Amino acid sequence: MGPLEYTFMQHALLAGLLAAVACGIIGVYVVVKRMVFISGGISHASFGGIGLGYYLGINPVLGALFFTVASALSMGVVTRRTRLAEDTAIGILWAIGMALGIIFIDLTPGYAPDLFGYLFGSILTVPSSDLITMLILDIAIIATVFLLYKEFLALSFDEEFGTAAGVPTEPLYLILLCLIALTVVVLIKVVGIILVIALLTIPAAMARQFTHSLKRMMLFSILFGVVFTTGGLWLSYELDLASGATIILVSGALFLASLGFARLHRRKQLQQPSQRG
Amino acid sequence: MAGEEVVRLEDVWVHYDGVPVLEGINLDINQDDFLGIIGPNGGGKTTLLRVILGLVKPSQGRVTVLGSTPKRRRKFVSYVPQHSLFDQDFPVSVWDVALMGRVGQAGLFKRYRKEDNKAALNALQTVEMLDLKDRQIGELSGGQQQRVFIARALVAEPKLLLLDEPTASVDAPMMTEFYELLERLKQRMAIVLVTHDISAVSTYVDKIACLNRRLFYHHSKEISAEELEATYQCPIQLIAHGVPHRVLKEHD
Numbered sequence: 255m256g257p258l259e260y261t262f263m264q265h266a267l268l269a270g271l272l273a274a275v276a277c278g279i280i281g282v283y284v285v286v287k288r289m290v291f292i293s294g295g296i297s298h299a300s301f302g303g304i305g306l307g308y309y310l311g312i313n314p315v316l317g318a319l320f321f322t323v324a325s326a327l328s329m330g331v332v333t334r335r336t337r338l339a340e341d342t343a344i345g346i347l348w349a350i351g352m353a354l355g356i357i358f359i360d361l362t363p364g365y366a367p368d369l370f371g372y373l374f375g376s377i378l379t380v381p382s383s384d385l386i387t388m389l390i391l392d393i394a395i396i397a398t399v400f401l402l403y404k405e406f407l408a409l410s411f412d413e414e415f416g417t418a419a420g421v422p423t424e425p426l427y428l429i430l431l432c433l434i435a436l437t438v439v440v441l442i443k444v445v446g447i448i449l450v451i452a453l454l455t456i457p458a459a460m461a462r463q464f465t466h467s468l469k470r471m472m473l474f475s476i477l478f479g480v481v482f483t484t485g486g487l488w489l490s491y492e493l494d495l496a497s498g499a500t501i502i503l504v505s506g507a508l509f510l511a512s513l514g515f516a517r518l519h520r521r522k523q524l525q526q527p528s529q530r531g
Numbered sequence: 532m533a534g535e536e537v538v539r540l541e542d543v544w545v546h547y548d549g550v551p552v553l554e555g556i557n558l559d560i561n562q563d564d565f566l567g568i569i570g571p572n573g574g575g576k577t578t579l580l581r582v583i584l585g586l587v588k589p590s591q592g593r594v595t596v597l598g599s600t601p602k603r604r605r606k607f608v609s610y611v612p613q614h615s616l617f618d619q620d621f622p623v624s625v626w627d628v629a630l631m632g633r634v635g636q637a638g639l640f641k642r643y644r645k646e647d648n649k650a651a652l653n654a655l656q657t658v659e660m661l662d663l664k665d666r667q668i669g670e671l672s673g674g675q676q677q678r679v680f681i682a683r684a685l686v687a688e689p690k691l692l693l694l695d696e697p698t699a700s701v702d703a704p705m706m707t708e709f710y711e712l713l714e715r716l717k718q719r720m721a722i723v724l725v726t727h728d729i730s731a732v733s734t735y736v737d738k739i740a741c742l743n744r745r746l747f748y749h750h751s752k753e754i755s756a757e758e759l760e761a762t763y764q765c766p767i768q769l770i771a772h773g774v775p776h777r778v779l780k781e782h783d
Binding site: 288362401402404415466468471 | 586592608612618624627631634636639642667710731
């Protein structure tokens with residue numbers, strides 16, 4: 255058991271697990287409520303928070319936390335309350351967030367040595383303090399989804415009916431966007447801002463092929479997330495490749511394989527009744 | 532005669548982008564009413580329902596639902612929308628969809644309780660969909676889905692049931708069954724049925740209103756030829772479609 259003796263490897267594995275939990279749960283909402291684009295916007299805008307962290311001399315992950323929640327809320331309000339088309343508004347805020355990040359880093363004297371890590375992931379350099387932040391965010395996500403499960407289901411399935419039934423759908427939607435923001439922050443260290451969207455979509459999309467229950471979809475998707483992060487990490491260690499990108503490629507490859515598997519499975523199901531008849 | 536007043540609209544106007552969609556609507560609906568609202572597509576029928584639900588704010592006029600504002604009374608009003616608003620692949624079972632009708636009553640942060648489950652069971656039984664309760668909603672036919680959505684509206688045990696073009700995806704044999712279901716339900720709640728299908732509605736409802744931005748309604752099934760003409764603008768075409776408008780007058 256060579257690699258597991260190193261602390262950085264243990265941290266990396268833990269980070270992968272914590273990330274799998276967050277993206278497993280929230281990714282399901284992102285996929286079923288079709289919020290992939292706004293999630294992309296939120297994750298890229300978080301770069302502004304990383305920049306702010308450098309500028310203020312605090313931990314960039316903490317900077318990202320506040321900035322990402324703020325940008326998720328403003329995206330939610332702008333897309334709901336103004337007459338701008340939703341994707342236009344997201345596109346604009348997406349770019350503004352990234353641009354702010356670049357300006358903040360420009361204004362910060364000296365180098366930003368681990369900047370690349372925030373963009374593309376640096377799972378091998380996760381300090382304990384970040385693991386604790388990730389754990390707290392995971393707990394916040396689980397608790398919120400536990401308390402608001404039936405409301406989130408109503409919101410995702412048929413928002414108008416939910417509103418008509420007396421559910422405060424708009425505040426709930428904003429809360430869901432905040433949870434996406436928290437998930438993005440959990441994932442930044444693992445795969446980086448640019449690749450976050452993959453872990454928010456692939457495990458959930460894959461889980462969807464195997465179940466028709468939202469709860470089971472969350473469990474499966476956490477499980478797939480664990481397989482992806484652990485498998486990707488191991489492979490990147492063996493082949494000496496960038497870990498974030500390897501995790502994503504492992505996820506993508508397994509997802510494509512599952513698509514093929516699901517297709518074969520469906521064809522079999524279709525053939526069975528015709529043989530009987 | 533007429534029981535408790537459920538809905539009252541006084542001189543209600545709705546504008547979309549400055550264009551009037553509803554003009555000076557006056558309407559009151561009582562506890563025991565089964566009202567059919569007919570009118571051409573784009574005549575504001577759905578908007579009228581959305582006003583009663585508090586989903587659309589009138590630019591002028593007053594809306595009272597059970598003595599309060601529509602928003603405060605949402606738990607007593609149920610709605611069967613013009614289907615197809617959801618994703619057919621959505622991972623949710625028939626049972627969970629029906630239970631969703633209780634989401635307002637059950638209250639924030641709480642789980643569904645025994646009485647919620649009981650209401651869902653009864654409602655699915657009423658629409659004869661209990662056997663399919665574990666199926667994914669998208670696996671059902673359009674007509675079956677529509678029944679589930681009616682169940683979802685019924686689990687709330689509402690005082691007012693609003694149905695928006697409920698027969699759009701229902702096939703002919705199920706149509707009669709569907710109207711008979713409404714016949715039974717009207718003992719328990721006021722029903723408003725919106726449709727552009729006059730012939731179907733005229734045999735079952737107790738009262739008919741015509742809506743094309745303006746509303747013509749006399750608390751009866753009587754609609755004059757002039758009013759129909761004003762509603763549809765093209766009465767000849769209407770009759771040519773095989774809608775003998777004497778049906779509206781001759782009933783019982």
